[in-house]
Structures are given as structure tokens and as C-alpha cells.
Amino acid sequence: MQDIKVENIVKDYKVGDVVVRALNSVSLEIKKGSFISIAGPSGSGKTTLLNIIGCLDQPTSGNLYFDKENVVGYDDNKLTYFRNQNIGFIFQDFNLIPVLTVYENVEFSLAINPKFNRNHKKLVEEILDMVGILDLKNRFPKELSGGQKQRVAIARALVKKPILVLADEPTANLDSENAKNVMEIMRKMNRDLNTTFIFSTHDKLVMDYADDVIFLRDGRIVEKV
Amino acid sequence: MVFWIKLAFKNIFRSKQRTILTLIPVIFGVMLLITMFSLLDGLNRDSINNLINFETASLKLVSKNFSLSDKKLDINEIGFIVPEEIIKFLINSDMVESFTYEIVFIGNLSDGLNKLPVLIKGIDFNSYKKTYKTFDMSFSKIENFDAGSIVVGSDILKYFEINTDSLLIIQSRTSGGTFDAFDTKLIGYVSTGNPNIDRTTVFVSIDQARNFLNVEKKVSNVSIKLKKNGSLYDFVKKFDKVLSKYPDLKLVTWEDFAFEIKAIDSAKKYSGGIIIFVILIIGGVGIANTILLSIYERFKEIGTMRAMGAPNQVILKMFVFEGALIGLIGSLFGMLLGGLISLYLYRVGLDFSGVIGDMDIGYPIKSIFRGSFNLISILQAGIFGTFIGVLASFYPARRAIRENIIRILK
Numbered sequence: 346m347q348d349i350k351v352e353n354i355v356k357d358y359k360v361g362d363v364v365v366r367a368l369n370s371v372s373l374e375i376k377k378g379s380f381i382s383i384a385g386p387s388g389s390g391k392t393t394l395l396n397i398i399g400c401l402d403q404p405t406s407g408n409l410y411f412d413k414e415n416v417v418g419y420d421d422n423k424l425t426y427f428r429n430q431n432i433g434f435i436f437q438d439f440n441l442i443p444v445l446t447v448y449e450n451v452e453f454s455l456a457i458n459p460k461f462n463r464n465h466k467k468l469v470e471e472i473l474d475m476v477g478i479l480d481l482k483n484r485f486p487k488e489l490s491g492g493q494k495q496r497v498a499i500a501r502a503l504v505k506k507p508i509l510v511l512a513d514e515p516t517a518n519l520d521s522e523n524a525k526n527v528m529e530i531m532r533k534m535n536r537d538l539n540t541t542f543i544f545s546t547h548d549k550l551v552m553d554y555a556d557d558v559i560f561l562r563d564g565r566i567v568e569k570v
Numbered sequence: 571m572v573f574w575i576k577l578a579f580k581n582i583f584r585s586k587q588r589t590i591l592t593l594i595p596v597i598f599g600v601m602l603l604i605t606m607f608s609l610l611d612g613l614n615r616d617s618i619n620n621l622i623n624f625e626t627a628s629l630k631l632v633s634k635n636f637s638l639s640d641k642k643l644d645i646n647e648i649g650f651i652v653p654e655e656i657i658k659f660l661i662n663s664d665m666v667e668s669f670t671y672e673i674v675f676i677g678n679l680s681d682g683l684n685k686l687p688v689l690i691k692g693i694d695f696n697s698y699k700k701t702y703k704t705f706d707m708s709f710s711k712i713e714n715f716d717a718g719s720i721v722v723g724s725d726i727l728k729y730f731e732i733n734t735d736s737l738l739i740i741q742s743r744t745s746g747g748t749f750d751a752f753d754t755k756l757i758g759y760v761s762t763g764n765p766n767i768d769r770t771t772v773f774v775s776i777d778q779a780r781n782f783l784n785v786e787k788k789v790s791n792v793s794i795k796l797k798k799n800g801s802l803y804d805f806v807k808k809f810d811k812v813l814s815k816y817p818d819l820k821l822v823t824w825e826d827f828a829f830e831i832k833a834i835d836s837a838k839k840y841s842g843g844i845i846i847f848v849i850l851i852i853g854g855v856g857i858a859n860t861i862l863l864s865i866y867e868r869f870k871e872i873g874t875m876r877a878m879g880a881p882n883q884v885i886l887k888m889f890v891f892e893g894a895l896i897g898l899i900g901s902l903f904g905m906l907l908g909g910l911i912s913l914y915l916y917r918v919g920l921d922f923s924g925v926i927g928d929m930d931i932g933y934p935i936k937s938i939f940r941g942s943f944n945l946i947s948i949l950q951a952g953i954f955g956t957f958i959g960v961l962a963s964f965y966p967a968r969r970a971i972r973e974n975i976i977r978i979l980k
Contacts, residue, residue, distance in 0.1 A: 372579035401975050422881070429879025434980075440874040449573075456573045457880040501878075517831055 354407035382555035391545040433502025435512035492523030512544035578891035595853035600904025608912030608941035627793035651789035665800035666702035677742030692779020723768035724761035854962035862966040873978035890968035897959015901952040915941025
């Protein structure tokens with residue numbers, strides 16, 4: 346059981362002398378295995394919320410629980426270790442390492458794990474097979490289409506069996522056909538592995554895949570569907 | 571580990587041109603380091619060999635008035651009669667290969683027109699030949715020489731523009747303080763490569779020297795050659811026990827004579843080391859710059875890695891491996907080139923006779939400079955080059971972990 350609880354999160358940024366409130370008392374509870382979309386216009390606080398849930402940033406105030414463990418106040422090293430063990434990321438620009446092959450990009454996610462052991466070949470190949478790109482394992486990112494690159498990114502996020510995968514606009518750089526494929530794979534992985542997925546999007550088609558859609562505006566949750 | 575080495579290798583060749591430019595000063599620095607130490611080690615080795623083979627043997631028994639600093643040669647001051655007990659000790663010692671007596675004095679050599687100041691050595695040819703290698707380098711082959719015959723260094727021959735069988739005159743002061751001269755016939759010359767022998771030394775028979783100086787049984791020194799496996803220090807210890815009865819005598823080893831060579835060698839190594847250190851610093855700055863540029867170019871990638879949970883040590887390790895790999899590749903090429911150069915220097919050497927001429931360079935070597943070929947030195951230079959790579963990349967690598975993740979992910 347790994348539920349996530351966001352409790353009264355506030356995030357302020359200082360721009361010159363002005364303090365800008367990016368998130369204003371955001372609270373939500375996410376059950377393990379959920380498939381949740383965070384939607385809203387630009388500047389509504391979607392990415393800031395994802396960054397905080399993903400332990401990349403710390404809130405100005407509030408709490409973030411993974412089950413009973415409150416990660417707010419953790420130092421950098423502890424947060425890094427937490428992300429390493431529990432959170433996978435999928436980026437809008439894929440962010441693959443260009444000099445590594447598909448296989449090695451996925452392997453990288455395991456190589457940075459302090460508990461890394463060398464018998465991971467089967468694990469990497471299994472996940473590549475699940476996202477349907479095992480036959481491309483020796484290709485470099487420049488030899489792949491956008492949709493294929495995002496599948497590599499999904500495999501990379503999932504290979505370490507995280508409790509949570511965060512995807513910031515995962516289909517923004519894809520055409521509608523590839524976007525649909527990527528969402529279907531993410532949904533399949535969510536169901537097969539019972540991994541929680543939280544993704545931000547503007548795209549209505551993408552929102553339709555989600556169990557719940559949380560709408561943000563001006564740093565507040567305005568609607569949950 | 572293999573994963574990170576593979577990744578570092580792939581990363582450094584993202585920009586091949588930049589990496590190659592970075593490698594050049596490292597290659598050059600390591601190559602120079604190896605070449606310089608090969609040359610200096612070779613010079614040191616040949617200098618010491620030249621000293622032992624042609625000037626000092628393993629050690630000398632001298633009068634206590636003999637001083638290395640002022641190098642007095644006056645037979646009245648430094649001459650001595652070798653005690654029978656010492657002769658017996660030397661004959662019976664199983665550590666002694668051979669020994670010989672020398673009478674050394676200064677004088678002028680003249681062909682009637684020109685005059686050259688020279689060092690005259692009165693020697694017992696047979697025992698001298700066993701103790702020194704001087705006559706292995708003689709032309710024509712000299713079997714013995716009698717009173718009235720002389721052998722000179724090759725440069726003296728050139729100076730007078732004469733051939734063997736020429737008649738020459740030796741002028742010097744006798745032990746009584748009067749100037750005298752005697753006629754001699756040149757029966758050969760030696761070309762040892764040791765400037766002190768080739769440029770200034772004239773060999774006469776010890777009997778002729780004694781007669782001329784009127785010193786009867788006195789000698790300037792006894793040169794002793796030890797067997798190859800004999801320890802100089804053990805022998806000196808044994809000899810000192812015998813010598814305790816003769817307070818007017820002392821031992822001077824080849825190491826005592828070589829103090830100037832050692833001082834010059836360490837000074838040259840030090841100054842050469844500074845120059846090469848500067849070159850390697852330039853190489854290090856090149857590596858640091860390459861790593862820093864690479865970090866700036868790969869900020870987003872670094873951000874992704876850190877977001878995925880790559881610990882700081884992993885990011886540091888990645889860039890330090892890249893720096894180390896540049897250092898290692900540069901060092902390997904530098905070791906190869908430096909190794910080939912030192913092999914050439916060891917086998918063939920460099921002929922500097924045209925450059926040096928009559929100059930005194932501080933080493934008892936006058937023409938061919940030979941290097942040494944020492945695999946351990948080559949390996950040490952390679953390790954040093956790699957270490958420069960590690961050191962140079964460490965500071966820029968810290969830049970990669972100091973940036974805010976969210977900022978570099980944008």
C-alpha cells in the first residue's frame with residue numbers, strides 16, 4: 346500500500362521583491378494504482394505541483410505523505426534517495442541520453458540505484474517488451490520516432506518498479522496517433538504493474554484516459570472530475 | 571563500473587574535435603616527461619659509468635690531505651707510500667677485482683710549437699688495464715708502454731694535429747720544485763667519451779713519472795675496482811678497520827666523486843620538472859575546460875539524471891571518469907611516443923658533439939647522449955597524466971551538482 350497525501354501545500358516564489366504564490370493550500374489524496382491527470386491553463390501551477398509531489402522541490406508550507414512518511418523537510422540527499430527508490434519521471438522532451446542505446450538508457454535507471462546488481466538484463470528486456478520496443482533495444486535515440494522515444498522514457502521510468510510515475514505533458518511533442526499509443530501504454534502499465542501515474546496535460550484526449558482529472562487555476566484546485 | 575567507463579568513453583567522443591584538441595597537451599606533456607627523465611637518467615647513468623670506468627674506479631685510497639673540493643695534486647702534499655699490510659689486504663680480499671697505482675700531476679704537453687696544459691697520469695699499464703676501461707678505447711691497440719712512451723686523449727691528438735709516433739715534450743715541476751722536461755713518443759690515443767680523459771689526460775708509465783718527479787715509491791692514489799656483486803659499503807667497512815692504523819690515509823668512493831653529477835642531475839630534474847609540470851597544468855586546464863563545456867551542454871541531461879535519483883557521487887563520478895579517461899588516453903599516446911623516443915635514445919642516442927664542442931656541461935660526457943628505457947618511469951608518467959585528468963575534472967564536475975534541478979530541467 347503506498348497512498349500519497351498532499352496536505353495544504355503552499356509554494357511561493359520570489360521574483361525580485363515580489364512574492365508569487367504558485368500553489369495555494371493544495372490538498373489531495375491519491376490512492377495506489379491511480380491514473381490521475383492534472384489539468385489547467387499555463388501558469389496554473391501544474392508543473393509546480395508535479396515537482397513537489399516528485400520530490401524535486403520543497404513546498405513553502407504543507408505536508409506530503411507517502412503512506413505515513415512525510416517527505417517535507419528532507420535534505421537533498423534524502424530526497425535524492427527517495428526519488429531513486431520510489432519515483433519515475435517521464436518528460437515532455439523525452440530527455441534520453443543520446444550516446445546510449447535504448448537498452449542502455451533503460452539500464453541507466455538501474456545503474457544509479459545503490460542496490461544495483463548486474464543481473465538486470467532480464468528486467469530491462471521485460472520492460473522493453475512490455476512497452477513494445479524490445480526489437481529496438483540496440484538503436485540510439487536519434488534513430489527513433491517521437492512515439493518510440495517516449496516509450497523508452499516510459500520503460501526507463503518503470504524498470505525500477507517505482508510506486509509513482511510522474512509525467513509532465515508526456516504527449517505534448519507527439520502527434521495524436523503517437524499520443525494515443527503512449528497513453529494506452531501508460532494506462533496498460535498502470536493496470537499491469539499497479540503503479541500510480543500522475544500526469545499534467547492540456548490535451549482533452551489525454552485527460553480522457555485518466556481515472557480522475559484535477560483542474561488547477563491560479564494555484565488552487567478548482568475541480569475534481 | 572563497466573557501465574560508467576563505457577558511458578564516459580561515449581561522452582568524451584560526443585565532440586571528437588574538442589577531445590582531440592584537449593588530448594594534445596596531455597600527450598605532449600607525458601611524452602616530454604618520459605623523454606626528459608629518460609635523457610637525464612641516461613646522462614646520469616653514463617656519467618657515473620664514465621666516472622667509474624675512466625676516473626675513479628669503485629673507490630680510491632688517498633692521503634688524508636686529498637680534498638675533493640680543491641683537488642690538490644702536489645705529490646709532496648698528497649703523495650704516500652702504500653703500506654705492505656694494505657697491499658696484502660687488497661690482494662687477499664675476495665671483494666677486490668683489481669687495483670692499480672696512479673701518480674697524477676699537472677704539466678704542459680708541447681710539440682715544439684704549441685703548448686697544452688694537461689693532466690699527466692703515471693700508471694702501471696697492466697694493473698691499470700684491469701681496473702679501468704680506458705685502454706679498451708685505445709687506437710691503435712696498446713699492449714704495453716715503456717719509459718718514454720705516452721698515450722693521450724683523442725682531443726689532444728686533434729689539437730696538435732699529429733699522428734702516432736710523433737715526438738712530444740712534457741714539461742712540469744718536479745717534487746723538488748724545479749721545472750724540467752722529458753721527451754716522449756706518442757704510441758696511441760684513447761677515445762673514451764669522457765671529456766676529462768679525452769681533452770686533458772696524458773698517460774705515461776709510473777716508473778717514468780716517479781723518476782721525473784723524483785718520488786721513488788710514492789703514489790697519488792690507489793684505485794680499487796670491486797667485483798660486480800661486491801657491496802661498496804661492506805668493503806669500505808672492512809677496509810676502514812685496516813686503515814684505522816694509518817691515520818694519514820682515507821678512502822674516497824666513486825659516490826663521493828659523483829657529488830657534482832648528482833647535484834647537477836637533481837637541479838636539471840627539478841628545473842625540467844617545473845617546465846613539464848607547467849605543460850601538464852596547461853593540459854589539466856584543457857581537460858577542466860572541456861569538462862565544464864560538456865557540463866553546460868548537458869545541463870538538461872544532468873537534470874534528468876538527478877531527477878531520476880542519481881546521487882551526487884554518481885554525477886561526480888561520471889565527469890571525473892570522463893576527465894580521467896581523457897587523461898588516460900592522452901597518457902597512453904604520450905607513453906607510446908615517449909617510450910619510442912626513449913627507446914631510440916637508449917639504443918642510438920643523440921650526438922651533441924657538434925653543439926657541445928669544448929664546453930663543459932657538468933657531466934663527464936662529451937658527444938653521444940644516451941637515454942634510459944625504464945618501463946616503470948613510463949608507467950609513472952602515464953599514471954601522473956591520468957591523475958592530472960582526475961584532478962582537473964573534479965572541480966568542474968562539482969558545477970554539475972550545484973545547480974538547481976528544476977532550473978536545469980527547463
